[in-house]
Amino acid sequence: MDSAVIPVSKLREFLIELFKEVGLNNSHAGIVADSILCAELRGVKSHGLVRVSTYIERVEKKATNINAKIKTEKIKKATALINADHGFGQIAGFYGMKLAITLAKKYGVGLVGIKNSNHFGIASFYSMLALKHDMIGIVLTNSSPAIAPYGSSKPLLGTNPLSIAIPSKEEKPIILDMSTSVVARGKIRLAKLKNQKIPFGWALDSSGRDTDDPDLALKGSLVPIGGPKGSGLSLVIDILCGVLTNTCLTGEVKNVTDMTGPSKTGHLFCAVNIADFIEKNVFKSNIDEIIRKIKSLPSINNLQIFLPGEIENNLEEKSLREGINLDSNLIDELSRLASRYKIKNLI
Amino acid sequence: MDSAVIPVSKLREFLIELFKEVGLNNSHAGIVADSILCAELRGVKSHGLVRVSTYIERVEKKATNINAKIKTEKIKKATALINADHGFGQIAGFYGMKLAITLAKKYGVGLVGIKNSNHFGIASFYSMLALKHDMIGIVLTNSSPAIAPYGSSKPLLGTNPLSIAIPSKEEKPIILDMSTSVVARGKIRLAKLKNQKIPFGWALDSSGRDTDDPDLALKGSLVPIGGPKGSGLSLVIDILCGVLTNTCLTGEVKNVTDMTGPSKTGHLFCAVNIADFIEKNVFKSNIDEIIRKIKSLPSINNLQIFLPGEIENNLEEKSLREGINLDSNLIDELSRLASRYKIKNLI
Numbered sequence: 003m004d005s006a007v008i009p010v011s012k013l014r015e016f017l018i019e020l021f022k023e024v025g026l027n028n029s030h031a032g033i034v035a036d037s038i039l040c041a042e043l044r045g046v047k048s049h050g051l052v053r054v055s056t057y058i059e060r061v062e063k064k065a066t067n068i069n070a071k072i073k074t075e076k077i078k079k080a081t082a083l084i085n086a087d088h089g090f091g092q093i094a095g096f097y098g099m100k101l102a103i104t105l106a107k108k109y110g111v112g113l114v115g116i117k118n119s120n121h122f123g124i125a126s127f128y129s130m131l132a133l134k135h136d137m138i139g140i141v142l143t144n145s146s147p148a149i150a151p152y153g154s155s156k157p158l159l160g161t162n163p164l165s166i167a168i169p170s171k172e173e174k175p176i177i178l179d180m181s182t183s184v185v186a187r188g189k190i191r192l193a194k195l196k197n198q199k200i201p202f203g204w205a206l207d208s209s210g211r212d213t214d215d216p217d218l219a220l221k222g223s224l225v226p227i228g229g230p231k232g233s234g235l236s237l238v239i240d241i242l243c244g245v246l247t248n249t250c251l252t253g254e255v256k257n258v259t260d261m262t263g264p265s266k267t268g269h270l271f272c273a274v275n276i277a278d279f280i281e282k283n284v285f286k287s288n289i290d291e292i293i294r295k296i297k298s299l300p301s302i303n304n305l306q307i308f309l310p311g312e313i314e315n316n317l318e319e320k321s322l323r324e325g326i327n328l329d330s331n332l333i334d335e336l337s338r339l340a341s342r343y344k345i346k347n348l349i
Numbered sequence: 350m351d352s353a354v355i356p357v358s359k360l361r362e363f364l365i366e367l368f369k370e371v372g373l374n375n376s377h378a379g380i381v382a383d384s385i386l387c388a389e390l391r392g393v394k395s396h397g398l399v400r401v402s403t404y405i406e407r408v409e410k411k412a413t414n415i416n417a418k419i420k421t422e423k424i425k426k427a428t429a430l431i432n433a434d435h436g437f438g439q440i441a442g443f444y445g446m447k448l449a450i451t452l453a454k455k456y457g458v459g460l461v462g463i464k465n466s467n468h469f470g471i472a473s474f475y476s477m478l479a480l481k482h483d484m485i486g487i488v489l490t491n492s493s494p495a496i497a498p499y500g501s502s503k504p505l506l507g508t509n510p511l512s513i514a515i516p517s518k519e520e521k522p523i524i525l526d527m528s529t530s531v532v533a534r535g536k537i538r539l540a541k542l543k544n545q546k547i548p549f550g551w552a553l554d555s556s557g558r559d560t561d562d563p564d565l566a567l568k569g570s571l572v573p574i575g576g577p578k579g580s581g582l583s584l585v586i587d588i589l590c591g592v593l594t595n596t597c598l599t600g601e602v603k604n605v606t607d608m609t610g611p612s613k614t615g616h617l618f619c620a621v622n623i624a625d626f627i628e629k630n631v632f633k634s635n636i637d638e639i640i641r642k643i644k645s646l647p648s649i650n651n652l653q654i655f656l657p658g659e660i661e662n663n664l665e666e667k668s669l670r671e672g673i674n675l676d677s678n679l680i681d682e683l684s685r686l687a688s689r690y691k692i693k694n695l696i
Contacts, residue, residue: 292598
């Protein structure tokens with residue numbers, strides 16, 4: 003099978019059928035499908051369809067609880083703590099952000115922690131849910147050890163991404179979605195596959211020395227952005243997601259590929275209702291003006307200046323129009339899953 | 350006059366007398382004094398006593414409104430928007446964080462925006478106010494243009510610091526207080542004074558080229574941490590502080606030394622009540638355990654590993670015990686202010 007371009011609607015149907023056969027109800031299968039497609043559409047392929055087989059393997063090996071019942075453990079007016087019951091992070095995450103939005107409508111701000119969750123895919127899937135309510139969405143998650151606390155050589159902190167989505171009027175919204183490491187580990191794996199060196203400044207070897215060797219880097223740790231700053235930011239995100247939610251301590255999150263048990267992932271969702279601070283149309287026009295101001299600044303080497311999320315917004319538009327290109331390996335992988343779960347193949 | 354070590358209580362009395370003569374009431378003068386001393390004690394001298402003459406000059410030139418009346422413009426249960434009336438940022442900031450704490454007690458989280466404010470000094474002065482209430486304190490502020498949006502050569506974004514304070518039990522609290530640039534502009538000024546080159550990666554010249562020349566760097570822009578990541582983080586902090594509070598658009602904040610009018614500074618304060626998520630003693634013991642875990646990790650070159658704020662916490666303890674060392678220039682500057690405002694000199 004060669005690579006093929008598949009319409010998004012077809013992929014969505016396929017994913018929903020697949021996750022229903024795996025054991026989710028229709029609505030939950032839709033959420034997981036939408037999260038995966040959100041990553042795929044926005045060009046964040048590391049959190050897209052390549053994860054499907056891992057997510058399903060987790061269910062098969064009971065690392066992810068397919069029968070999870072999401073429970074509200076605490077609610078205190080504008081805040082809530084939700085127990086994801088070790089189910090899909092996407093389902094708990096969607097529920098958490100929706101609840102944050104509901105709370106923000108009533109209280110001006112809503113803050114929802116999720117405990118006992120799993121990998122939830124692309125963070126901006128959740129922060130962007132706030133946009134159509136004219137709210138700012140803020141999302142944090144912990145993740146498995148990858149970064150060494152500044153001054154140490156042992157990875158303990160996750161890349162712990164944060165996403166902030168800000169609505170605009172005529173321009174496309176500003177969508178920050180960043181990890182606290184200089185690069186993702188995936189970029190180092192790619193360099194290794196291609197037998198290439200990596201730039202200094204990306205990773206440390208297991209003794210904490212800067213390295214350009216992808217092999218040594220993968221046995222070592224990722225460099226945080228801004229040294230002690232990124233390391234500190236990663237630590238506080240870890241505490242807000244893991245400790246505040248009573249899920250785990252720093253360093254205890256398992257990688258999504260570790261099937262030995264619950265991954266001990268925690269998330270934090272916040273929605274801020276803009277109209278409780280400033281007239282929402284004034285806010286959104288002001289964001290448009292800022293976007294235009296930044297786009298028209300003098301650029302380095304006459305290259306285009308991009309706002310946070312702009313490249314991804316453009317890719318999403320294009321993929322919605324033209325479909326998503328899947329390489330042959332991925333098509334084969336999805337075909338095997340289709341056979342195993344006895345659903346109609348993609349192609 | 351040589352340098353001298355002054356007890357903190359004496360400095361505090363001096364500052365309160367001085368700011369009272371400048372026109373603040375006793376309680377407001379105390380807040381400004383405490384904020385300045387907080388920076389001084391924690392070794393963040395750039396936000397300490399060296400700022401006193403600038404703060405006073407701002408009042409004299411009516412850039413800071415000494416008669417400011419802080420007004421609540423909007424309140425929606427867990428959120429509020431406060432108008433600082435172009436007065437001291439420290440007073441509005443203190444009020445804002447206190448209000449966020451009050452709201453968090455009732456609603457679980459409190460979020461307070463401050464508009465029309467001024468330079469508020471060291472961000473962690475405010476975030477740390479949450480600690481004794483067993484809350485997490487989060488503080489953001491915008492600042493004058495210093496960083497070029499990623500891909501551009503023109504500074505538009507501030508260094509836009511963020512501070513997050515997290516309470517502990519027996520260990521000292523974790524206090525993140527960081528800007529979004531690799532280094533502060535002050536470090537480049539210092540290199541220039543010493544006729545030294547700066548490392549590549551700190552700053553860009555006015556064409557956006559990486560430079561090791563402090564002169565060119567000061568005419569150019571600061572490099573954000575992690576390239577597009579720090580640039581994006583700075584932009585969203587700017588929007589949360591400037592646009593959400595209806596104070597100004599990105600790029601419009603005036604430097605504290607610009608006496609031509611209001612500085613258009615905005616801040617955002619958030620308090621999170623830990624007990625609404627997890628039993629507070631469990632949380633604080635867990636933070637202790639994380640601190641000990643990180644301190645005992647293998648370190649690079651056998652150097653000590655420091656938690657965010659640890660160096661500053663240690664300095665604060667030492668200065669409280671031993672007093673603060675002021676150099677002769679600073680003593681002279683404070684003496685001139687004492688004469689001008691007819692208060693008893695420091696020495």
